[in-house]
Amino acid sequence: MTTFNSTAQEKRYNFDFFELTYTEAIQYITDSCGVNFIYSDDNIPMVKRITYDKNATLKEVLDFMFDGRFLGYRIDNNEVIISVKRIPLDSKEGRRLPKYTVSGIIREKSTNETIIGATVYFSDLDIGTVTNIGGFFSISVPLGDYNIKIKSLGFKSTDTLVHINQDYQLNLKLDMHETKLKEVLVLSSNSEIFEGVLELSNITKVTPELTKELPMFLGEGDVIKSLQLMPGFKSANEGSSELSVRGGGTDQNLFLIDNVPIYNATHSLGFYSIFNTNSLKSVKTYKSGIPAKYGGRGSSVIDVHLREGNNQHFNVSGGIGTISANVTLEGPIQKEKSSFIISGRRPYTDLFQLNSSDGLNSILFYDLSAKLKFQLDPKNTITTSGYFSRDKLAFEDVSSSEWGNNTANVTWTSLLSPKLYSNLGLWYTHYNVSNIINSVPETSYKTSYTIDDVGLKYTLEHYITPFVTIKGGVESMFHLYNSGDITPYDEKSIVTPTEAQDIRSLESAVYFDAEWNIADKVKLGIGGRFSRFDNFKNSREIIENAVPYTPNNTNSSVSVLSDTIYNKGLQIENSHHNFDPRLSISIGLSSNQSLRIAYDRMSQYTQELNISTLPSNAGVWIPSDKTIAPLINNQFSIGYLNKINEGMFDISLDAYYKDSQNILELKPNGQLLTVDNFLNDVTTGIGRSYGFETLFRKRKGIVTGSVAYTWSYSLMQVDDINNNNWYPTNQDQRHVFNILASFEITKQIQFSAVWNYASGRPFTSPIGKHHKDGYVIPIYGDRNAARLPSTHHLDISLTFYRKMHEQKRNESSFNFSIYNVYARKNTYSYIFRSNAINPEQLETVKVYLFSILPSFSYNFKF
Incomplete structure (x- = not known):
């Protein structure tokens, strides 16, 4: 054994090696100098290659390789011990x-x-x-x-x-x-330690492409239904893509498409969402630890970004399903500099309606999105995008509804410096609904309303140090509500035409978010959003002599018109303003465990009320004004995550408590047909929601999947309803249980199964009846005092993948799905009516939507 004393270390060697990895260089020195190296592979650079061609001592070559800043060494006899000499950046x-x-x-x-x-x-x-x-x-x-x-x-x-x-x-x-990822399809992050990054927000990410492996409803993959597999996200109804998040109403979710808000994110009575997976780039959902740049809704944020298009070569992709088809075209306008993408989807159900040449008895929808991107220079980019959708639902001689969204957006992003990033966006969104009630010609009528918003938003992101990032900005949007035009539909109709007034308002905000790594594995997020909502005087102001509401006065929603005055210009009538603080702290308990605590305050200045006599997609959005205060939600949450077996498994636990103020609710006997007269039909109350969520996942391997469980309460209390007692909201569903399993049979064949269980939703049931003109009329009891039966169903799918050309990215897949394999008839609702044979007898009719339902889809890309 050679002992390297100070004299031996001064011996010179002819070193001559070129582009060797550290491991190869260590072996070279071992052979040349007769020393042994002791080190950990984790501490040796894997990419760096070194070259050395000198006559030098061992110390000189070691000084060259290990400069002492992050890797050091010491010589002990004939052993060279390599050690990490990291200087903590937060020291x-x-x-x-x-x-x-x-x-x-x-x-x-x-x-x-x-x-x-x-x-x-x-x-x-x-x-x-x-x-x-x-x-x-x-x-x-x-x-x-x-x-x-x-x-x-x-x-x-x-x-x-x-x-x-x-x-x-x-x-x-x-x-x-x-090859396909061996990962679960929906990823949830709860202050997860991932490659040196602590997450402050409770974020759920949906991978749009991989939703095509899940069981599909009528051949349509849906990112929102994929999201409903995660704890805290509930379907508003059986088979629906509408969302209720942690006890909040479906109107409390902020849907954004390329930063543009959307008022209705569903197709066909909620069976599908409006998001075509082929056009999506990313889908991120926040349910706590919500950054202050998001505002205007009370419960969650669903932030959707459309793909920008391929600026290298042209691509065509699409799919054909059981009831619809979609296609996406993309390619360069100028290679490397600009691109386009156009994506559309349309059903063909109307092609088979041979008995309805007039378009009645039909379900029809379409959506179309387009995006252009221009790289002006390495630091400046302009994108413009648009989204258009239309739905029609018609029942012959009964009713029909049409609704749709239109958006437009121009965004300029700029790198002002290596540490400063800016984003300026100008956008427009339009939402319109029209409904026809035609069951009786003499009383038939058509209602319509629209919402038009124009907004401007500017955001700056400043990456100050490795530990501190500050993001802030301003935004303002002008709202124009035209709600409640009524016109006679049939020529025999005696309905009096009513033209609704325009309601105008301005919503503005300034916000900031600061992220600070205050210590090793401790990250603090502090944010704040100051918002202001200004109502302008109506161009046509109605002065009413309203009859006060009393529980015993069923005609209290009727007003007597006294006078009408006209206002010119934009005159502020009243204003609301709120400061919403946001606070989140994320703590890495170990390399595998983390904890996150968050507080969120959210203000919402416009709320939606659904009208029971119209389809659920035809709710009316009512803005805050001098009598209706904005909805305020305060949420406290805590979450824990444990990664097991190097990320093979993980388990998360979350608990939350939310209190709500000024929840808008329809009064008993309220008839909300026009906004001109809504003050006597609506009221506000308080609410509280709390619950516990857990998620266990297997994320890697041939078999992946998740088990999610949510236990929750959602209650509210409104004056003059249920004798001022607390009662369950429509979103109160105590237990929701989801199991997802995905099995990779081969590289080309994937099997997936989802089992869902949900306890019954509340509804208002009759407690008696009275007779009138030979018919029986139900007398309803306390609101939401009864429960529908629990629902459960098993859905399965089999997906086949095929690469159509070995040298190119031409691919195809075929998915066969069965919804509700064991044909469970889950109760959607009850209808209480007079018996057709004996009109004086009250009967209960169970309504269910689906039994067993097979479907297919074929997707291609070339």
Whole structure:
């Protein structure tokens, strides 16, 4: 054995090696000098290659390889012990080190689209960050050589080595996985420690492409129904894609398409959402720890971004399902500089309605989205997008409804500096509904209303240090509500035409979010949103002599018109303003466990009321005014996550409590037909929701899946309803249980199954009856005092994948699904009516929507 004393260490050797990895260089020195190295593979750079061609001592070559900043060494006899000499960046010494900014944009290699939420991780420093909605990241690090790992769901991770001695720009492109991911389809993050990043928000991410492996409803994959498999997200009704989040109403969810708010996110009575998976880039949902840049709704945020299009080459993709077909076209306008994407979806159910040439007895919908992107220069990008949808639901000689969304958006993103990112957006959204009630010609009528919004939003993101990021901005939107036009429908109709007035308001906000890593594995988020809602005087102001409401006066919703005055211009009549603080702290208990505590206050200035005599998609949005205060939700939540077996499994536990003020509710006997006269029909109350959520997942392997359970209460108390006692809301569903299993039979065949159980929803049932003109009329008891039966069903699917060309990305898939395999007739609602044979007898009719329902879909891409 050779002992390396000080004299032996001065011996010179002829070192001559070129582009060797650290492992290869260590072996070279071992053979040349007769020393043994002791080290951990985790501490050795995997990417860096070194070259050395000198006559030098052992110490000189070791000093060259291990400079002592992050890797050091010591010689003990003939052993070289390599050790990590990391200076913690949050220590006093680490904070004094000069920092340089590493920034850039992460893109998808095949299409050049930016990637949202990619993780950029400095393994030598154990710090990281994630890309924003423009694929941009920025982080400051000291002088040195670093191995950087870039990772994103659905892409191959990549490592790169950089030498930082000045501000550095790092733009990278990631390859898509050539094989399907062995990951669960819906990912939820609860302050998860992931590659050096602590998450402050409770975020659920849906992977749009992989929803096509789930059991489909009538051949349509749906990201919202995929989201409903996660705890805290409930379906509003059996088979519905409407969402209730943690006890909130379906109107308390902020749906955004490319930052533009949407008032109705469902097709066909809620059976489908309006989101065509082929057009989607990302779907992120927040239910706690909500950033202050989001406002205007009380419970959750569903932030959807459309794909930007392939600026490398043209692609065509699409699919054919049981009742509809879709197609997507995309390609470059100018290669590398600009791109377009157009995506559309339409059913063909109307083609088979041979007995309805006039279009009655039909369900019809379509949606169309388009997006253009222009890269002006490396620092400035302009995108413009639009979304259009239309629905029609008609029942011959009874009723029909039409509704739709139109949006337009122009966004300018700019890199003002390596640490400063800006986003300026101008947008427009239009929502309209028309309903025809034609069961009796003499009383037939048509109602219609519209909402038009124009908004402007500017956001700045400043990445100050590796530990502090500040985001802030301003936004303003002008609302125009035209709600309640009534016109006679049949020529025999005696209904008096009524023209509703326009209600105008301005909603503005200024907001900020600060993220601060206050210690190793402790991250604090502080945010605030100050908002103001101004009502303008109506152009036509009605002065009424209203009859006060009393429980015993069934005619109290009738008003006597006294006078009408006309106002010119925009005159502020009243204003509401609120400050919504947001606070979240995330603590890494260990490398596998984390804890998150959050407080959210959310203000909502417009609420939706559903009218029982019209389809559920025809609710009326009513803004706050001098008599109706805005909805205020205060939520406290705590969450725990434990990753097991190197991320193979994880389990999360969440608990929350939410109190609500000024929930809008329809009064007993209220008849909300026009907004001109709604003050006598609505009232407000208070609410509270609380619950516990748990999720267990297996995330990797041939068999993946999840088990989700939610236990929750949602209650409210309104004066003059149920004798002022607390009662369950329509969203009160005590137990929801979801099991998802996905089995990779082969690389080309995937089997999935979902079993859902939900306890019964509340409804108002009759407690008696009285007779009038030979008919029986039900007398209803306390609101929501009864429960529908529990529902459960099993859905399965089998997906076959095929690569149509080995040299190209031409792919196809076929999905066969069965909804409700064991044909359970789940109760949707009850109808109480007079018996057809004996009109004086009250009968209860059970309504169910689906029994066993097979479907298929074929998807292609070339």
